[in-house]
C-alpha cells in the first residue's frame with residue numbers, strides 16, 4: 001500500500017487522520033517536532049489501529065533535514081501537511097515566528113515533492129480565509145478577504161504558493177482543505193485535543209471549565225445579529241474531518257481530480273451558536289456550565305458556516321457525527337486526561 005507522509009501527525013487533527021489512513025491500509029510516516037504535541041500520542045494511535053506508524057522527530061524548518069528525510073523515504077506517494085503554528089493571538093504578537101514556521105516548512109516540502117515522479121499533496125487550510133463572508137453558507141467561490149491575522153495570512157499565502165507551484169509542476173497534484181471548526185475526540189478516547197496552556201478554542205475551554213480547571217467560560221457578546229445574540233460557527237467532528245483527508249488523498253492518488261489544484265470546504269453545513277454549544281455540553285455531561293456573558297471580542301466574525309455541496313458531490317463525503325457526538329467525546333476525553341475516568 002502507498003506510503004504517506006503526515007506532517008504534524010501527532011497533533012490534534014493529524015493523529016485522527018493517521019488512524020483513518022492506517023485503517024484504510026496506508027503505510028504512514030509521521031514527522032513532528034513535538035512543539036505542540038507529545039510522543040505519547042503514538043501509543044494512542046497504536047491502541048486504536050494495532051499498528052505503530054514510523055515516527056521521525058524533525059523540525060521542518062531545518063531544510064537540510066527535510067532533504068535528507070525525502071532522500072531516505074523516496075517512495076512517498078502523498079503528503080498531508082498539518083504541521084503549523086495555529087494560535088491566532090500569538091501570531092499577532094510574533095508574526096515572523098508564524099511566517100517562518102508556516103511558510104518555510106511548506107516551501108521546503110514542495111521543493112522535495114517537485115523531485116518525485118508524481119505526488120499528491122493535501123494542505124490544512126482554514127475557513128479563516130473567507131473572513132466575514134458576504135453570503136452564508138460559504139461556498140468555495142466566496143472571495144478570499146484580507147487576512148485578519150498573520151496566522152490567517154499564512155493560510156492564504158500557503159494556498160497561493162501551492163496553486164502557483166501546481167501551475168508549473170505537472171507531476172504535483174494538490175488539494176487545500178478549508179476546515180471550519182474541528183472539535184471532539186476519537187470515540188475510543190485514546191486520542192483527542194491536548195491544548196497547551198489556556199485553550200484558544202471554545203470546546204476545550206468548555207470541557208476544562210466543566211472539569212473545574214477553569215473557573216468560568218466568558219461568552220464574548222450576546223448582542224450580535226443572530227437568533228440568540230452569540231456568534232455562530234460550523235463545528236465539525238474531528239473524525240469526520242479526518243475521514244475527508246483520506247478521501248481527498250485517494251482522489252489524487254487515483255487521478256480523479258479535475259485540476260491539479262483544488263479547494264474544498266470541510267464543515268457540516270450547520271451553524272451553531274456559542275450558547276447552543278454550551279447547551280449541548282450540559283446535555284451530554286449532565287453538568288451545569290459556569291459561564292458569563294461579557295463584551296464582544298475584537299476581530300470576532302459574527303457567523304460562518306460551510307456550503308458543503310462541493311465536498312458532498314465531488315468527494316462523495318458527508319459528515320456523519322453530530323455536535324452532541326462531538327461534545328460527548330470531548331467530555332469523555334477531558335475526563336480521561338484529568339484522570340477522572
Ligand SMILES: NC(=O)c1ccc[n+]([C@@H]2O[C@H](COP(=O)([O-])OP(=O)(O)OC[C@H]3O[C@@H](n4cnc5c(N)ncnc54)[C@H](O)[C@@H]3O)[C@@H](O)[C@H]2O)c1
Pocket residue numbers: 007008009010011012013014031032033034035036037058059060061081082083084085086101105124125126127179180181182201
Ligand atoms: N484546530 C483548528 O481549529 C484548525 C482550524 C483550521 C485549520 N487548522 C490547521 O490544521 C493543522 C493542524 O491543526 P491542529 O489543530 O491539529 O494543530 P496541532 O498543533 O494539534 O498540530 C500541529 C502539529 O504540528 C507540529 N509542528 C508544528 N510546527 C512544526 C515543525 N516546524 N516541524 C514539525 N512539526 C511541527 C506540532 O508539534 C503539532 O503536533 C494546522 O495547519 C492548523 O493551522 C486547524
